[in-house]
Amino acid sequence: MSLFEFDAVTLSFGGITAIRNLSFHVEKGEIFAIIGPNGAGKTSVLNVVSRVFDPNEGQIRFDGRDITKVPRKGVADLGIARTFQNLELFERASVIDNLRLGRHRFERGGTWQSLFNLPSHGRREDEAREAVEAIIDLLDLSPWREAMVGSLPYGVRKVVELGRALALEPKLLFLDEPASGLNSEETRDLSFWIEDIRRDLGITIVMVEHDMSLVSAVADRVLCMNLGSRLALGTPSEVQANADVIAAYLGT
Amino acid sequence: MRFRYHTRYSDARKLLPWTEGRVAYLLLVLALIAAPFVLQRFWVGELSYIFILAIASLGLMILKGYTGQVSLGPAAFVAIGAYAHALMLDAGVPFAVSLCLTLIISGAAGLMIGLPAIRVSGLSLAMMTLAFAVIVEHVLGRWKTLTGGFSGLPVETPVLFGFRLGTPTAFYFLCLAILIITLLGLVNLMRGPKGRAFVAVRDSEAAAWGLGIDVARTRVEAFVLSSAILGLSGALMAHHVQHLTPEGFGLLLSLELVLMVVIGGLGSLRGALLGAVLIGFLPRLISMAKPLLPAQVSAQFGLEIFAYGLVLAVFVLFEPRGLEGRWQKTKAFLTSFPVYRRDTFRRQKTYMRSERLK
Numbered sequence: 001m002s003l004f005e006f007d008a009v010t011l012s013f014g015g016i017t018a019i020r021n022l023s024f025h026v027e028k029g030e031i032f033a034i035i036g037p038n039g040a041g042k043t044s045v046l047n048v049v050s051r052v053f054d055p056n057e058g059q060i061r062f063d064g065r066d067i068t069k070v071p072r073k074g075v076a077d078l079g080i081a082r083t084f085q086n087l088e089l090f091e092r093a094s095v096i097d098n099l100r101l102g103r104h105r106f107e108r109g110g111t112w113q114s115l116f117n118l119p120s121h122g123r124r125e126d127e128a129r130e131a132v133e134a135i136i137d138l139l140d141l142s143p144w145r146e147a148m149v150g151s152l153p154y155g156v157r158k159v160v161e162l163g164r165a166l167a168l169e170p171k172l173l174f175l176d177e178p179a180s181g182l183n184s185e186e187t188r189d190l191s192f193w194i195e196d197i198r199r200d201l202g203i204t205i206v207m208v209e210h211d212m213s214l215v216s217a218v219a220d221r222v223l224c225m226n227l228g229s230r231l232a233l234g235t236p237s238e239v240q241a242n243a244d245v246i247a248a249y250l251g252t
Numbered sequence: 253m254r255f256r257y258h259t260r261y262s263d264a265r266k267l268l269p270w271t272e273g274r275v276a277y278l279l280l281v282l283a284l285i286a287a288p289f290v291l292q293r294f295w296v297g298e299l300s301y302i303f304i305l306a307i308a309s310l311g312l313m314i315l316k317g318y319t320g321q322v323s324l325g326p327a328a329f330v331a332i333g334a335y336a337h338a339l340m341l342d343a344g345v346p347f348a349v350s351l352c353l354t355l356i357i358s359g360a361a362g363l364m365i366g367l368p369a370i371r372v373s374g375l376s377l378a379m380m381t382l383a384f385a386v387i388v389e390h391v392l393g394r395w396k397t398l399t400g401g402f403s404g405l406p407v408e409t410p411v412l413f414g415f416r417l418g419t420p421t422a423f424y425f426l427c428l429a430i431l432i433i434t435l436l437g438l439v440n441l442m443r444g445p446k447g448r449a450f451v452a453v454r455d456s457e458a459a460a461w462g463l464g465i466d467v468a469r470t471r472v473e474a475f476v477l478s479s480a481i482l483g484l485s486g487a488l489m490a491h492h493v494q495h496l497t498p499e500g501f502g503l504l505l506s507l508e509l510v511l512m513v514v515i516g517g518l519g520s521l522r523g524a525l526l527g528a529v530l531i532g533f534l535p536r537l538i539s540m541a542k543p544l545l546p547a548q549v550s551a552q553f554g555l556e557i558f559a560y561g562l563v564l565a566v567f568v569l570f571e572p573r574g575l576e577g578r579w580q581k582t583k584a585f586l587t588s589f590p591v592y593r594r595d596t597f598r599r600q601k602t603y604m605r606s607e608r609l610k
Contacts, residue, residue: 050462053326076464088459092519093451100445105464107445114444115437121444126261168463 003028018044020228030204033215036225044209046174050077050082071165078107079172083161085177091150095160099132102167135163175207179214191217194197288421296420304488306528307434311481313524316513319474320454321377325385326482326509330556331501333358336488341408358483368473370468377500385506392498407490450610490502515567517576526575582594
């Protein structure tokens with residue numbers, strides 16, 4: 001059984017079909033990339049998984065369980081984290097607080113303890129801080145630890161968002177265009193981190209990405225989408241050589 | 253220049269890490285304790301009123317500054333708290349019990365408005381709260397059998413553990429104590445998980461959902477907490493004015509409260525306090541400045557509303573981050589004095605977020 005299965009899913013908004021009978025599965029420990037021209041439905045796949053939209057048909061199974069009935073706030077509890085194409089950070093909070101919010105699923109309750117600042121609350125806060133510091137170490141964020149996110153350069157924000165998703169301690173991580181807006185050096189750093197995240201943290205990664213250099217460097221398998229349906233699926237070199245894929249990108 | 257060196261994580265949780273800060277706050281508290289014995293009776297009453305406004309301002313800051321929900325009718329919850337407290341005292345409920353029940357009643361009123369408010373935000377929410385405030389004011393005016401209508405409702409003197417708190421000095425200390433307790437509670441709450449969740453909902457709902465924060469529930473919780481505190485300030489306000497009339501909780505009070513949090517600096521409890529002090533003293537400053545103004549100006553009606561508008565315009569133009577922003581800048585200037593960089597607080601470019609999902 002695969003860790004994550006997308007089973008004959010269709011999503012349409014009125015007359016527009018964003019995802020058309022799409023099926024694929026992601027194995028545990030895999031790095032899976034989704035590519036495709038603009039408007040192919042890549043981000044819609046992520047939005048269906050994070051329960052922003054209800055699919056019209058089909059099942060999405062995670063660990064063998066259908067998640068299309070899980071409430072939107074419950075997706076994080078399953079161990080599924082995501083980042084956003086155009087950054088959805090908490091801009092008027094510090095980097096530390098952004099990462100702490102990544103751990104929100106472990107921090108529910110305890111409101112009364114925090115109101116009176118009881119010792120048990122202090123211990124919880126310190127434990128959360130320790131977990132967050134490990135991520136700061138991994139992603140080299142220590143120079144910006146206390147900085148407001150709103151004052152950081154774009155490349156750093158991207159990393160903070162990745163860190164926030166990791167703070168959730170996910171089993172499955174969705175990255176929406178992690179390399180967009182990054183320079184080539186930052187993209188190289190990112191490819192090393194993605195490898196580290198898989199190897200050291202054991203997190204399965206699904207990423208939507210346009211940068212083929214990153215995709216070929218890290219992805220095990222690639223799904224190419226066009227107009228909401230599957231065009232090709234295979235190793236990066238297979239997909240790049242596929243005639244349909246070339247036609248979709250360059251036109252016939 | 254100086255830096256904070258932490259050797260353990262609990263160091264980061266200290267409220268006042270520096271000795272100067274501890275000394276400054278100690279002096280402030282001592283000064284506030286000494287104030288009623290030094291100042292004239294009138295100013296003791298004025299200070300008590302500022303404390304009450306500060307509690308209300310803190311309550312509104314939770315809603316507006318931390319969760320980013322615009323409310324133009326906070327006075328409605330102050331009114332609900334004031335009338336509920338006065339009526340319960342009338343019915344013979346002890347003061348302390350009545351105060352706790354006021355928290356619950358005004359919190360419940362917040363729940364009533366907060367639940368439909370899940371579906372609206374921004375301008376629509378502002379209009380909804382404004383409408384609620386107008387309705388509350390009118391109901392209080394018309395429901396004569398309960399509230400005494402426009403002729404008003406007298407409020408009994410507070411009695412706490414057998415002590416009558418009728419003198420201005422006793423009431424001053426009551427207000428100060430409740431302000432400090434409210435402030436400390438909110439400081440703790442806002443730097444804990446709940447406060448972080450509030451900020452998350454304010455800055456990005458899409459990301460908050462993705463992290464497992466129940467955005468709808470969090471927004472309602474902020475509404476309830478905020479209205480409960482506004483109601484608490486209303487209970488004290490009832491004792492301050494001693495005779496409740498609906499006009500006392502009209503749009504002008506709502507306007508004052510909104511100005512306090514905006515001018516104080518959104519997203520900061522200190523800002524809420526600074527805003528309350530400034531807006532609370534403004535009417536006194538105007539009446540003190542009147543003899544200095546030309547006769548045509550000082551004889552004008554509604555000078556206060558003009559001054560509110562002027563202060564708001566000046567802040568929006570020159571200090572959008574409010575008094576709190578000014579405070580941070582002054583502090584940064586003083587602590588890094590010879591090497592202060594002019595652009596430290598320059599506003600940064602904000603990156604576009606087009607993928608706004610509800």
